[in-house]
Amino acid sequence: MESVTGPRLASGLRISVMRLSRRMRQAPSSSLSPTQIATLATLERLGPMTLGELAAQERVQPPSMTRVIMHLDDLGLVTRSPHKTDGRQVIASVTPAGRELLESDRRRRDEWLAERLVELEPDEIAVLERAAVILDKIANS
Amino acid sequence: MESVTGPRLASGLRISVMRLSRRMRQAPSSSLSPTQIATLATLERLGPMTLGELAAQERVQPPSMTRVIMHLDDLGLVTRSPHKTDGRQVIASVTPAGRELLESDRRRRDEWLAERLVELEPDEIAVLERAAVILDKIANS
DNA sequence: TATTGTTATACTCTATAACTATA
DNA sequence: TATAGTTATAGAGTATAACAATA
Incomplete structure (x- = not known):
């Protein structure tokens, strides 16, 4: 059966x-896309993290996450701040x-x-x- | 309650x-997109139907369904045949x-x-x- | 040299508007 | 005139490749 x-x-x-x-x-x-919403929700759920970590979480490539965060930043929904010790990394947080x-x-x-x-x-x-x-x-x- | x-x-x-x-x-x-798969599955489940009916079923606009069916046709996954009495309509069927x-x-x-x-x-x-x-x-x- | 993120570019998917053929 | 489908075109989203900055 x-x-x-x-x-x-x-x-x-x-x-x-x-x-x-x-x-x-x-x-x-x-008016946010599924990935944009999901990214925002992930940031809220797991707290601030780097763009690379976010890209891995949402299973998109780094350039895509760069654009997603740029858009969310333009809308005032997230902020981008420098990593404390590693100048290459960027930390995103929900506003x-x-x-x-x-x-x-x-x-x-x-x-x-x-x-x-x-x-x-x-x-x-x-x-x-x-x-x-x-x-x-x-x-x- | x-x-x-x-x-x-x-x-x-x-x-x-x-x-x-x-x-x-x-x-x-x-390698088919979600809509392509869903369209094929709908055709199998509900049987042959016009592109307009399919577009309504899958909630996409007619031009989108035209392209979906064109692609599935190219792959040999569906056939397009004329409606028996209405020359404007096209019937799609799963192969x-x-x-x-x-x-x-x-x-x-x-x-x-x-x-x-x-x-x-x-x-x-x-x-x-x-x-x-x-x-x-x-x-x- | 390796890694993080960005820029340049192209492809897929979908939509709206304009068009063709048929009713 | 109205309807079914197609073609033309544009926009959003994502990918890969090449690049810049930092480790």
């Missing part, structure tokens, strides 16, 4: 999750404005999804309540 | 879905090569997820089976 059910579910679930995530990313939010943007962005995305959830039947809600926990378990495994 | 449960589920579900999708995107796959690619692609990309699914209890699998359908419904709403 597992040899049949496992792969089929994996395929269907993967497509559904990817499709929904694509849709949620399209939902009205800030208060950056934190505010992250917060309001999260609020808006939640609203978009919440609007759709109220259209569902109670038993569908129950399924998603349980699914959210399971998906999280999978993502963290 | 709904006024509390709705938003909480929205937030939890959004985070879980986005986190899982980020993990899955890092898995190795074919056997397209099905093969989907199959091998899924096999590779689903490995990561499938490995984690077999760790789950049968009732958790059942929840995800249902959740996949509901997530899809939300994504298409």
Whole structure:
């Protein structure tokens, strides 16, 4: 059984999750790109770090991170400061404005999804309540 | 209840879905872009349809779908055929090569997820089976 | 010499606007 | 006139290669 059910579910679930995530990313939010938002969120979550570390975290190449940070800096969402001992390195940090943007962005995305959830039947809600926990378990495994 | 449960589920579900999708995107796959793969999968799942219908399904603009289908056609993964009664419309269909690619692609990309699914209890699998359908419904709403 | 980050350049993906063919 | 699809063109995002500054 597992040899049949496992792969089929994996395929269907993967497509559904990817499709929904694509849709949620399209939902009205800030005007930042996924990488820009993710970079900002990573900086908030893990604290100030060098551009090289950030690039590795977000799995983009260094030149791409240079541009992302340049853009976020232009918008006042991050600051760039020199490394204390190594003059080659640059440390990026989230500004208060950056934190505010992250917060309001999260609020808006939640609203978009919440609007759709109220259209569902109670038993569908129950399924998603349980699914959210399971998906999280999978993502963290 | 709904006024509390709705938003909480929205937030939890959004985070879980986005986190899982980020993990899955890092898995190795074919050289097709997300939209190209999704389009091919949609054609296989729903059967032959016009480019306009496909564009609506994948939520891209018609010119983008024209290019996606042109590319898939060049690769021999889909065919384009004239509509029986309406000379303006074009019907796209998956070729056997397209099905093969989907199959091998899924096999590779689903490995990561499938490995984690077999760790789950049968009732958790059942929840995800249902959740996949509901997530899809939300994504298409 | 090696490393960190930047600049120059090109490619992919997607969009809007203008166009062609058909209804 | 309206609709389906295509072509022309532009913009965003990311990559590789070459370069500058520092270790």
